[in-house]
Amino acid sequence: MSVVQDPFSLSGKRVLVTGASSGIGRQIAITCSQMGAQVVISGRNPERLQATAAALHGEGHIAITADLSQQEGIDQLVAVSDTLHGVVHAAGISKLVPFRLINKQHLTDIFDSNTFAPMLLTRGLLAKKRIAQNGSILFISALSSHSGALATSAYAASKSALLGAMRSLALEIAKQGMRVNCIAPGYVHTPMLDGLGQGGGNMDALFDLTPLGMGEPEDVAYASVFYLADASRWITRNYFILDGGLSTPMDIYA
Ligand SMILES: NC(=O)c1ccc[n+]([C@@H]2O[C@H](COP(=O)([O-])OP(=O)(O)OC[C@H]3O[C@@H](n4cnc5c(N)ncnc54)[C@H](OP(=O)(O)O)[C@@H]3O)[C@@H](O)[C@H]2O)c1
Numbered sequence: 001m002s003v004v005q006d007p008f009s010l011s012g013k014r015v016l017v018t019g020a021s022s023g024i025g026r027q028i029a030i031t032c033s034q035m036g037a038q039v040v041i042s043g044r045n046p047e048r049l050q051a052t053a054a055a056l057h058g059e060g061h062i063a064i065t066a067d068l069s070q071q072e073g074i075d076q077l078v079a080v081s082d083t084l085h086g087v088v089h090a091a092g093i094s095k096l097v098p099f100r101l102i103n104k105q106h107l108t109d110i111f112d113s114n115t116f117a118p119m120l121l122t123r124g125l126l127a128k129k130r131i132a133q134n135g136s137i138l139f140i141s142a143l144s145s146h147s148g149a150l151a152t153s154a155y156a157a158s159k160s161a162l163l164g165a166m167r168s169l170a171l172e173i174a175k176q177g178m179r180v181n182c183i184a185p186g187y188v189h190t191p192m193l194d195g196l197g198q199g200g201g202n203m204d205a206l207f208d209l210t211p212l213g214m215g216e217p218e219d220v221a222y223a224s225v226f227y228l229a230d231a232s233r234w235i236t237r238n239y240f241i242l243d244g245g246l247s248t249p250m251d252i253y254a
Contacts, residue, residue, distance in 0.1 A: 011036030023190030025090030027217030068117035089118035114158035186243025212244035
C-alpha cells in the first residue's frame, strides 16, 4: 500500500513568523509547529517572544528579538534565517485616529511597521536567496483594507498597500515557483483589539456585527497553514477575507 503525503502537513518546512510575540502571529507560530514545521519566530518584546517559544511543539525552533520598523532589525532577521519554505508577516500595529487628526508621524509609524517592514523584509530575504523554490509568502492584511472602518484611514491604507505589493510581487517570483498571498481577517480576539476597545467608542457594538461572532487567533492560523502547505500550491495573488461573514452585505437583517 503506498503512503500518501498529507498535502496539509508542514512537516519538513521551515517557516518564519513575524509578530510571534502576541495574538495572531503567536498562534500561527504555535499551529505551524503543531503541523510539523520548524519555526523562526520574531517580535519586539523578548519575554513575550520566549513565552511563545516555550509553547512551540517539536525541536529546532529559533527566536529572534527585532524591531522591524528599523533596517537593522530586518537585516538581523535576514542574516539568521536559513532557507525558508514559508514566511508569514503578522507583525503590525493599529491605532484609531480620525482622519482630521492624522499627521506625518502617525502615518510614518503605521506604515513603518505594517507596510514597509513586510515589504523590505521580503525584499531582503529574496535578495539573499533565503526563500526556497516553491516557497510561500503570506501577508496578514486586514478587512479594513477592503471595507474601511471609522478612524482607521492610516491603518486601512497601510494594509491596502500590501495587496498592491502582493499582486505585483507574485508575478515577479512565479517563475521560481514561489507564491505570495494576503489574508484579511475581520475582528479577532487579540491584545491589539483589546487595546482599541480601551480607546473609547462602542467597540462591542461593532464586534457584535459579525454573524459568526468574533474570531480567535486559531481561525487565522488554520487559514495560514493552508496557504503555507503544498495543498495551496496553485494559489497565488490571492486576497482571502476571513471575517465570520462580516463583510458580505446582510440585507436580510435590515
Ligand atoms: N486582531 C484583529 O482583529 C486583526 C484584524 C485584522 C488584521 N490584524 C492584523 O494581524 C496582525 C497581528 O495582529 P494582532 O491582533 O495579533 O496584534 P498584537 O496582539 O498586538 O500583536 C502584534 C505583533 O506585532 C509585533 N510588532 C508590531 N510592530 C512591530 C515591529 N515594528 N517590529 C517587530 N514586531 C512588531 C508585536 O510585537 P511586540 O508585542 O513584541 O511588540 C506583536 O508580536 C497585525 O498585522 C494586524 O494588523 C489583526
